[in-house]
Amino acid sequence: MTMLAPGSTIGILGGGQLGRMIALAAAEIGMHIHIYAPEDGSPAFEVAGRHTRAAYDDAQALADFAGAVDVVTYEFENVPAETARLITGRAPLRPGAQALAITQDRLAEKNFVAGLGIPTAPFRAIDSLADIETALNELGWPAVLKTRRFGYDGKGQAIIREGDDPGAALAGLGHAPAILEGFVPFTREISVVAARGQDGTFLAYDLCENRHRHHILDVTSVPAVVSPQAREQALDAAWRIAAALDYVGVLAVELFVVVSEAGESVLVNEIAPRVHNSGHWTIEGARTSQFAQHVRAICGWPLGSVALTGTGATMTNLIGDDVDQWARIAAEPGAHLHLYGKREARPGRKMGHVTRVA
Amino acid sequence: MTMLAPGSTIGILGGGQLGRMIALAAAEIGMHIHIYAPEDGSPAFEVAGRHTRAAYDDAQALADFAGAVDVVTYEFENVPAETARLITGRAPLRPGAQALAITQDRLAEKNFVAGLGIPTAPFRAIDSLADIETALNELGWPAVLKTRRFGYDGKGQAIIREGDDPGAALAGLGHAPAILEGFVPFTREISVVAARGQDGTFLAYDLCENRHRHHILDVTSVPAVVSPQAREQALDAAWRIAAALDYVGVLAVELFVVVSEAGESVLVNEIAPRVHNSGHWTIEGARTSQFAQHVRAICGWPLGSVALTGTGATMTNLIGDDVDQWARIAAEPGAHLHLYGKREARPGRKMGHVTRVA
Known part of the structure; x- marks a missing residue:
């Protein structure tokens, strides 16, 4: 395992809030950032020393990008296979192309999870x-x-x-x-946000319980209230998924909690091969944020502590014009306001989030 | 008091690590950043959406800069008076020109402090x-x-x-x-890092005790071990200085602790009208970092909590080739490594710091 030295350059495919928060975490340890995204005015461009605005199928721009960085990561799972292939030949891609291929196709993902003996719907x-x-x-x-x-x-x-x-x-x-x-008659939706290092070390944050509104994550509360056996199943599923993918970086596994006569158990719903909205609370709520942890993992650094800083946390998304409440939240004692620098608050658009540490 | 809305642009005079950490904190709440600095490759340029590389006496560049931002702040006290004057006519300068005029001249500063009835050497x-x-x-x-x-x-x-x-x-x-x-036979060197909001609210972090090595800050420990009466004197001095300057933003007041038959008392040594090296521990050690607090103050936002996140913290500077220890520190549980993205580790150069929260 080689540790990338400070002063190395991390390339990020995708310029949204996840890329932006990875870039901010990487800057804290003196890494340079190069964002690759097709959209003009991408939120991550502003906090990165370099950016390339080009399409994900622009082979020349991708080759130039991969040649200019020391490692490439991504903030979304729909990176085209051809894009991943073009990069892989030129710079390490972490997490790898296999994680993309599996998680961008629900059928492949379900077959993969079921093939590991992990329950799904x-x-x-x-x-x-x-x-x-x-x-x-x-x-x-x-x-x-x-x-x-x-x-x-x-x-x-x-x-x-x-x-x-x-x-x-x-x-x-x-x-x-x-x-x-x-149909799965679930009682709760939870997620495991975890990291796997280049040496195979696996560290999971406390379980997250997620409530949605109009199909978009609304509130994450940590720690999720589940039985010890459901917790073990969830962590074991995430560990097995990460190991089977030889995963490097932060991943999220979304699960349903179902109750039977035998008690609570879990089904895997979805895998996100990236930092995840349900892990945003870690910026203040854990000793190492998911963004800092992802940077550590992809740079070959030892993982940081995932211990809580308090007894738990809640994270509330600011969707669309929720963001108009910024002044009230800024004045609320203990509320940590995060805004992503997006110029326009369209309905359904994630504009920011608020974390309250318990 | 008008709160600057997220999406506003903060101009920062100076592109070193202090400007860089202010920029990172401002990005967290969706502010845009414009750095003004004369040095090519300034560490703050990389994390800012815009930068101007020009001399501090370039009237045209300063006018363009001031016209492009909503508020201007600075990361060092040696901003020339003429630079401050040029900006003040075009954009709010926070803290103001008076804080610069006084703190960039040791004689003016000493006379100012003594004039407030605060002891100095x-x-x-x-x-x-x-x-x-x-x-x-x-x-x-x-x-x-x-x-x-x-x-x-x-x-x-x-x-x-x-x-x-x-x-x-x-x-x-x-x-x-x-x-x-x-000569002052002091027993300790301490500092008050505090913020004053636009409404006059004053909030000080726990007292910092500072140890120097070759005249450069080496280690800050928080809270400083001083008598309650010395603590009161120090906080009162900082409050009076900030109020007399009608100060807006974070400032640091460095003091000597001296012991007489009457017990411990303090003398003011120096005022820094800016975020300060002895306040770096606040990034992990306090609920609101000094950088986030400074951004809040200059944007007219209510100040955030200055409570400790633990029972205290120590901050150790990485000077010159101390930075070669990055891999060891990265692997140390509980150590928060910060590096400033400087390309060359010259002797005496502040390359980064490590915070350990107790």
């Missing part, structure tokens, strides 16, 4: 109307149709209830390759 | 060899000759012991206008 691959009818007969109603690719914050999803027209649901998703997931 | 203005001989007769030996302007980290100072040639000391400082300070 029941699912079927859907490529046609015939598939969906067969699957509904097997899984029952209600069920959730999800596109295999490019879904986030509830986009690319449709609930199919008994009596609904499955063809309409498929058409609503543009007949994209999809999966059908059986 | 005995001092005399020195403009000639005759002055220094008279002053030595009055203050005795040893005494310290200091240039009135541009001294820092022990530069521009000479100790005169009995039998030394005062003319040689004066010549050693290039016959610059100076002051002679009587």
Whole structure:
């Protein structure tokens, strides 16, 4: 394991708030940052010494970018496979191309998780109307149709209830390759935010409990209130996923908590191969923030402590015009306000967050 | 009091580590940053959306800079008066020009402090060899000759012991206008790092105890171990200084602790109208860092909590090739490593610091 020295350059694919917060954490230890993103005025550009504004399929720009940095990481899982391939030949890509290939396709992800013996919601691959009818007969109603690719914050999803027209649901998703997931009567949604170092060290933060509003994360509370056995299952699932991917960096595993006669247990819902919104509380709530931890991992540094700084924390997203409350939050004792420097507060847009440490 | 909204632009005069850490704190709440500094490759340039590389006497560049920002602050007290004047007409300068005028001249500063009834070391203005001989007769030996302007980290100072040639000391400082300070048999050096808001609110962090090595700050420990009465005197001095300057922002007041039959008391040594090296521990050791606090104050926001996050903290500077220890420090549990992105580790150069929270 070689530690990248301070003064090295970290390349980040993606210029949103996650890239911005990784860049801020990297600057604290004297790393240089080079952001690659296609959007003009990306929030991360402003806190980085260099940026490249180019499309993710611009082979020349990618080659130049990879040649100018010491390691490349990403803030989103939809990095095209070809982009990852172009970079991998020129600079270390951490986490790797395999993590991208698996997590950007819901079917591959579900098969991967199930293949590790980790429970998930029941699912079927859907490529046609015939598939969906067969699957509904097997899984029952209600069920959730999800596109295999490019879904986030509830986009690319449709609930199919008994009596609904499955063809309409498929058409609503543009007949994209999809999966059908059986209904899971979960009691809570939780996530494991964890890091795996280059030497295989695995450290997970306290479990996060996540509440959504309009399919977008609203509030994360830490520590999540779950049974010790559910907690063990969740941590074990995250550990096995990270190990199987030979993962380097921070990842998040979202899980459902379900209750049966045997008590609480968990099902893996989704893997995010990156820092995650449900880990934002770690900036003040943990000894090492998820952003600093990600930088440590991808630079080959030993991982930092994931201990809580208090007894817990809550993180509330500021979505769209929630951000208008900034002045009230700035005056609230104990509230840590974070804003991402986005110029326009569109509905559903993540503008910032507030952390309150208990 | 108007609160500057997120998305406003903060202009910073100076591009060193202090400007860099102010910029990082400002980015956390969605402020844009514009650094103004003459040196190519200034550490703060890399974390700022805009920078101007120009001399402090470039009237046109200063006017353009002031016109492009919503408020101007500075990371060093030697901003020329003319620079401050040029800016003041175009953008709010916080802290103001008066704080600069007083603190960049040791004689003006000592007279100002003494005029508030706050004890200092005995001092005399020195403009000639005759002055220094008279002053030595009055203050005795040893005494310290200091240039009135541009001294820092022990530069521009000479100790005169009995039998030394005062003319040689004066010549050693290039016959610059100076002051002679009587010897103070202090037991400790401490500092008050505090903030004053636009509404006059004053909040001081716990007292810092400072140890120097080769005239450069080496270690700050918090809280300083001093008597309650010395603590009260120190906080009162800082409060009176800030109020008299109608100060807005973070300032540091360095003091000597002396012991007499009446117990411990303090003398003011120096005022820094800016965030200060002895306040770096606040990044992890206090609920609001001095950098976030400074940004709040100059933006007209209510001040944040100055409470400790633990029971105290120590901050150790990494000077020159101390920085070569980065890998060991990165692996030390509980050590928070900060590096400033400086390319070359020259002797005496502040390359970074480490904070350990108790």
